[in-house]
Amino acid sequence: MLPWIQHRWTSLCLLVAGFGTLMLFLYGFFPLKYHSGKLSSIDDLPNFIDGISIDGQQVYNSGENSVILMVIDGLRYDFVTEEYMPYTGQLLKNKSACIYVSVAEPPTVTMPRIKSPERKKEKAQWRRTINFWRDIFAMMTGSVSTFADVALNFGAPAVRGDSVLRVANARGRRTVMYGDDTWLRLFPGLWTESDGTTSFYVTDYTEVDNNVTRHLEKVLRPDNNKEPSFDFLVLHYLGLDHIGHLEGARSPKIKPKLIEMDQVVKKIVTAMQQWDRNGVLIVCGDHGMRDAGGHGGATPSEVLVPLVLLRGKDFECPHPVGPGPTVAQVDVAPSVAWLLNAPPPGDSAGRLLPALLPQDTRQHLYLLHVIAHHNAKQSLPTDTEFYKQFERAEKQFAHYLVTGQQSAAKISKEFYEESLEKMAAYLTGTTTEFDIFAIVTAVVMLYLIATSLLCVTLYSFQPDTRRRDSVSHHHQQRSHAGTIIAFLIILVISNFILVTACFITETKSQVCTFDPPWILAFLLLSIALTVTYFLIKTGFERIKDLSPLNDLNAIDYLLILGTLFHSWSFFGTSFIEEEHMTWYFFWNTLMFFVLVKTLMVFTLYVSKLWVGATEVQDKPELKLRMANVGVGILPKWVLLIALHRYLRTMNQTGDRWLFLPDTADWLNAPENSMYLQAHLVIGTLATLKICLGNLRHMNNIVHIHSGFTIAAVFCILCYRIASGALDTPLIAANWDPVFIVDIFWAILIAQFAFEFISYIGAFKNCGLKPIETKTPDSNKFVYNKPKAKTEDYFYDSMIEEPWNVDEVKLNFVRSASYIMVNDLMLIVILLMRPHNVIMVPSIYMTCVLTSQCMDHKLLDSKSIRKTDVVDVLSRTLVHMWIGIVFFFYQGNSNSLSSVDLGSGYVGLRAYCPARVALRMGLHAYAGPALAGALLFAAIAREAHSWQQYLKTVWRATNILSLHRIYAVAVYCIVATVFRHHLFVWSVFSPKLLYDFVATVFSIQALVTIAQIEMLAHITNMLARTFTYKSRL
């Protein structure tokens, strides 16, 4: 299997395999039950029970009710006692109210940690809304939400599917909401009346509640018919939670707050007794709190919350006095829906609260049937025991309807309840259960892929001689057929291992169902397993000479260890939220290391110069080292550090300090628009200069390329003027930005096409002769060999290769890489926010300066003959670091809220998902993309021969993909370990999505490099067919 490990694009293939495995992991991690979004209607109520007709709507009717849902944030189960809430306790004691233990699904709501000033408010709101989502979602839709619900509702966190409010609204009920405004955002347009309070100011625990209570008087007062003015009232009290966060559950402030809540309950109950209508009050917490305050874990004090049910008149709790039976949070939805005479919401998986079930046997059974029927419709497997139980219950119910036998009713009721319990468990289970088999398989697979990539990378680091030896050695040994047989045997073995794993674990995973689509996935998995096995095996056999790695210096070690360690830092949630801090820290350390090293070389050099170079043997070497960079490197480097410090202040990111004002805020203030425009213009013009500078690495016709570039930059400036980011006194611009952007694309494409065609040589005949080459090392190209050599084999030229193919290929790759860099820079400038435009020239300068300073020949005191391996290693890693650092400078973070949606619509008239996603992705990953492009351009620039270029690219791609897979593999472990963690939604899952996108982009980047190589070959072929003939 040696050819595999030697192949240049093995790493790319492995990266793709890793991507597939990551998909498998995501499949296991984000349960794939999306909410169907089905809306239920009152006509859905079954009118036939096993063929016996029944008037569904009439039986279902619960009478006229007014439901009050009073949510007390952070109400823990042990708070509802006579000690804390005397009135409620009294009600419970004399059985006029019922208490249930309600189980919230962990993770519950997290603390709003951000006190948000104006601009960051949106982001903060959004983040918090995700966190709030789960509880309210459960209570109002009757189903447990998944991360997919949030991710699919990207940017607009409203509940799209069915909910109690939707069905109530459809039935013409009046719904009123007082309390946290998250409700209003989740269910927009479904409220008849509302007053939302914001809950960002955690220190405030009186005003938030007074804002709710002040409406009570009015809303509870019955009208002339002695009926309240609403059907469904939601009161959300936040004060208790705020106290919990501030001082913990043992705070002395808790008690007065609970007594205040108790007073509210009393007020409501007293009011309810004056109504003619039936009033129902449900008091519940959405989650509990820890003794230390805060919440979100899965401990009983956080997950168990009380649910107090109270009906206005003639209500006696059927349960004995005591802690009360256990219900689920999702049970609230169907109960409220029934009380409002509305059908259960479409995705509801809850049951009715037992105390609400009516005495009338017929209605009771019918309700049970409705719920069970509703659940059964949600694609339950029909071969399960509970489904059969449901069918049996239905039969008994029908029997009762026909005969009126009480025994049948009793049996039916039992069956229904049994079946309902199992159904609810199954339904919530499928939404919240992780597919552990898929997760574990994916993690193991990722590790194998990472190991094999490590082997490939290390193999590529070996010096040439060693590798060539092993090639020849190998070819003698094995035949082709033997390899295939070996492959097949291992394939069978890995298949066998997987199947055994399936059966031993008795998993319910989809992977092991052996359905046709999954069989394919299964086979791919085993093929990947086999390939990694062979790669690792070959790697262990063939990697013998790693001597180039002995030349690593301190900075290389910092780079390697920093990269390795960083992935493991994700075990702390703060290090995910504040990942930028880690990178800034590493990057600063690196810059100072380099500074110190450079300073040492510099002082040595200067002092030797000063003294007058008495040590003859030392001087030439030193001079050689300094000659490449010049004395100016030191001040330049210091300036670069200062520049980075400035860029760091540009965008506050992360979570904890997000609210702090940053330079971008200052620049965006209207009074500072001049500075903003200065940033924009300087950034754009600096990029123009850099692009023009890059043109010297392209082919001979520089002036035309300059024309293209200047036109493109002009388009960008016009676009800025048209979109109002740039004021011009000269032109009153009302141009169409979309049109300008179209021209911009056209220019870029034209430039590329021009370069391509000129390499084929098509312009030779049109008079566009390349300028004669003067200096030998310039990048001008000619297809024929130089004249001096032509003479030698003029006569053999028919047999031998008449052109210097490799050199032309190298030239083409060089100019294609630089076109890629230029185009990428221009596109990114177009997409960036005005204050971020300055990032683009900064990335370029950082990359160039860093490459100079980190040259091993400059820094290491001992002279090394061949530094190519360590140079590639350090350069690749450092470019990666630069990319990541700029990713964060630009204001990105590991939270979904920092994705800039605006950049997706640059130059688009209508929404087009693919284009918008592409733009958003490129904008977000501009830093890594540019740094990567510059890396490959630098490799192409410095290569002396086509072979060397290929080798360097091979090593660089290996390192890049190794890092990508390594990061993903480690992070998958982190996510698996913390899958029940409080922050799994707000921190871990978004980071997983970011990793996913980063993997996609890495593949894209490597494919681009592969395409450039391929284009080089194609051009060569085309040139052969065209120019060859035309010349001869």
Added chain:
Amino acid sequence: MFSLHNQLELRKVTISSLITCIYLPSIITVISYKGILYSVGNGSSCYVLALIFFAEILKSFYLNSSNDVHGKRNKVNKNKAGDILRGFVFMLCVKFAFFIGIILFGAPVLECHEETLMLSSLLTLLTIFPLILHTGVETSMQLLFGVKNYGRDTVIEMLVNNALMTICGAWLGAVVIPLDWNTPWQKWPIPCYLGAIGGFLLSNVLTVLKVSLMSGATKYPILNILVQLLNGCQISK
């Protein structure tokens, strides 16, 4: 790295390190008992710096005292005032360099200057100041820029080691800042400040440990392994 052949220097190194191991923890203990440990970043905690300043001067007297090469001593005495002045100017420069460096490393630019200044003063006091006291301005400058190698001078080796460990401590201290524990000691510059002190202390403890192990190793050769281990831990190149 330390050599046994100069018993006198070795003893001086040990004793001065021991003094550090006693006085620094006592300062920290006292101020933490007073409950003002978390105000070390403020200007009001100047007295800590003053204490360290005097302690270092006393230590350097001890370190220099028996360095009795007569000619050298005369030379030092000749322009003492000028030396002191130059030392102060140099220290101010170093302090300013630290200040800029810390800000470039990520300290707040526009506010918290007082805190950053306190941190940079502490770093100056713990790193450069003992070096200046011991060797004078020129030599320490040369040491700083790596022109001169400290060779086999045990005292200077210890001082340079201390300085490096201090910087590393301050650097590592910054790790806890982004954590979301919301504790009072996560405020800027306390982790770095305490980290610097901790690094300095650790370096001194290691010195004492190493010297005692080395002297023990003459009797029990097995301890040499530990000495090798400690030598491996040294950061100085």
